[in-house]
Amino acid sequence: MEFRWEIKSKADPITVQSLSSEINVNPTLANLLVNRGVDDFQQAKEYFRPDLDKIHPPFLMKDMDIAVDRLVQAVNQNEKILIYGDYDVDGTTSVALFYGYLHEFYPHVDFYIPDRYQEGYGISEKGVRYAAENDFKLIVSLDCGIKALENVALAKSLGVDFIICDHHTPGEKLPDALAVLDPKRKDCNYPYKELSGCGVGFKLMQAFVEKTGKNASHLFGYLDLVAVSIAADIVPITGENRILAYYGLERLNNNPRPGLMALILAGKGTRSLDELLSNKHLLQREMLQLKTDKDINISDIVFRIGPRINASGRLEHAKASVELLISKDIQDALQRAELVEDVNSARKNFDENITKEAIQMIEDMEAIRPYKSTVLFKEDWHKGVIGIVASRCIEQFYRPTIILTESNNKATGSARSVFDFDIYSAISECSDLLEQFGGHKYAAGLTLAVDKVEAFQEKFEEVVSQRISDIHTKPVLEVDDELELDQINYKFYNILQQMTPFGPGNPEPVFCANQVYARNIRVLKDKHLKFEIVQDGQQTFPVCIAFGFATYYEMLNSKMRFNIAFEIRENTFRNTSTLQLYVKDIKFD
Structure with a gap:
């Protein structure tokens, strides 16, 4: 697919120079930061060193005081509480966090995930009646409910209170719930509007912890689930989300809960889950290797972890994903992950076959x-x-x-x-x-x-x-800046790595180098290219990896000059690490 390159404007040169001097980075990096809203030393410090103390007080959210008081009342009076969540990644991680934390000290809590096919999205009549018939006095909905006017009203008529935790855009009228927590409410002054559904649930738990005097650090141990929700729901990784994602990824790389560890091992694919279940020594070695590598990032969640969590809700019932995420034992988690893997394989087959049909239908439409x-x-x-x-x-x-x-x-x-x-x-x-x-x-x-x-x-x-x-009409490739090849070194790369986690709102920087030519070109697996690029006057000849660019072989081999857009990555092979350019696009003169 042909991209339209959109090269970002240079930031104000005075601000760039000032920041460059203040934090001792070169002007290219300073320009990158200023274009992301980092203008001075204090902002740079907060950007490079995310701090949990900087997340917003939860009681700034509209209705938070009402929601917490009702939750505390339910716990104090031993009322049954039903945690109701959507069936996607954001919904299931929300339920796993809220239920998992609350259930550690409060037994009268259960969770409910609607069936995608029988009940559809959001709060269902079946779910509300289930709560009433089983004597639940309080429903806390997560990642859904902001438009559920009729079924929230039904709950009220049946004597069931409702706390809604959502992050979707409200309609003209809000449901008649006891409390509606949604930073996108027009009358909500919460400073950050882009929380995930799991993020809103986390804020309610944070407020509950503050109200009851519990240890906040234990709740923060659930941030691996928040990070998964942020990545999979494609919300901006800016502001509060960036802090939550940063510490969630830290937990994910160092000490993930068993359910996420099982999914990471499944996504890695070096060993089958059957092998790991039958060989404890092999399992311990693989788990130790993951902790040593510490390379799980937002992209890994989006492409390896998220689809697996989603799979059960897409094809069967998302309850299986919640049970996996709240599992406390790695053996149990691996067994549950194995079932999820089977469903995910079936999901891939459906995906592939339906996509072929859909593309054929579009081509037939194009003919008309x-x-x-x-x-x-x-x-x-x-x-x-x-x-x-x-x-x-x-x-x-x-x-x-x-x-x-x-x-x-x-x-x-x-x-x-x-x-x-x-x-x-x-x-x-x-x-x-x-x-x-x-x-x-x-x-x-x-x-x-x-x-x-x-x-x-x-x-x-x-x-x-x-x-x-x-x-x-054309996909946009946003290019942060032009580089000369000699600028690409480990000092430059190491500062880029301090800008993580990357994702929407804080994308991985894309650079371009102009008027280069290729040498030492190799075709890999008939689809991809590996080559070095050369630029006049430069002494650095980076290796490029270009996935899906095999059709460019002849043009590159002709020594034609071209412009290249890329991300800078580190490649480790046989304990030796080198910088490589991950090619995003090539444009010939």
Whole structure:
């Protein structure tokens, strides 16, 4: 896919020079920092050294005092509490954190995850009635509930109190819950608006700890789950999220809970889970190696851990993921992870087959006329993977995409968007055709009557056509700055590493080098390239790894000059570490 490079503007030179002198870094790094909102020594100190003491007081959140008082009352009066969570990664980690921490000292607590196929997203009538029939006096919902007006009202009529912890955009009216914790509420003055659902649940637990005088450090031991939610839900890694993610990753790399350790071992793939279960010495060695490597990052969560947690909720029931995450024993966790692995393998097969069908349908549509959007419907597609399929379609056709299937006699679907296009807002314009919808700028879910799918396709295409511009038609590669090759060294790289964790809002820096040529080119596995680049006047010849660029071999071998965009990575082979350039794109003159 062809990228449109967007090279960031140079920051104010006076500010850059001042910061460069204050913290003793070169102007390129200072410019990088200023473009990320780091302007002076104090901000740089907070950026490079995240501090848990800097997270916001939880009682700044609207309704937090009400929520904590009710939770304390429930504990003091031995009331039954039901923790209700969504079935995705954010929801299941939320439940694992809240239930796991509370259950350590309070026995009258249980959790509930709705069935994706029988109940659908959010607070279900079945879930509310389950709570009432089993004498639960309080429901705490996590990562859902902000639009559940009818079922929260039902709970109230049945004598069940509701505390909502959500991070999705509220509707015009809030549910009539006892407390609604959502930093995106218009009347909420909480300083940071981009918490994950698990992050909001963590803030309620933090407030509970402060109110009851419990040891906060024990609660902070659950930050590995918060980090997983932040990464998997693709919320910005800025401000408070960055602090929580930083310490969560530290826990994940040093002493993850057994369920996450099992998922990390599964994702590593060097040993089967069967082998690890049957050989304790091998298991201990693998676990020790992970702690020695300490290389789990946000990307690993997104591509290796998150999909495995999601798998059970996509194909079967997400309760299995929660049970894995709250497991206290590595042997038990490995057994549960093995079941999740089986489901994840099945998920991959569904994903691959449905993606092929969807791409063929888009190509057939293209033969009729060009579209600005994609809306596809097929009644037998698996509901659990349609969000993944939407993302796959964007990788190939790059336009706002909605994939729909039939569930409970309704058309239900997942939407994904392209860079800087607000798909939630576009869907909102079609609300007269919908029964339910919700989500974010880049991802949303929706439900409508099957007989309205065609009308929705037409209206959504009309809305997108009116709103979309040329800048949305090609994927954007944001380039932070141009480098000369001699600037690439370990001193430079080590400072870049102090800017982690990288992710949305704090992306891994991408640089470009101009007018270079390649030498010592090798093709790897018929798909990838490995080569050195040379730049006139420079004495450094970095090795580049270019995944999926094998078709560029002849042009590179011709010694043609090109511009190259890349990230700087460290490669370790046989105990020897070197810097390599991870190629993002190549543009020939």
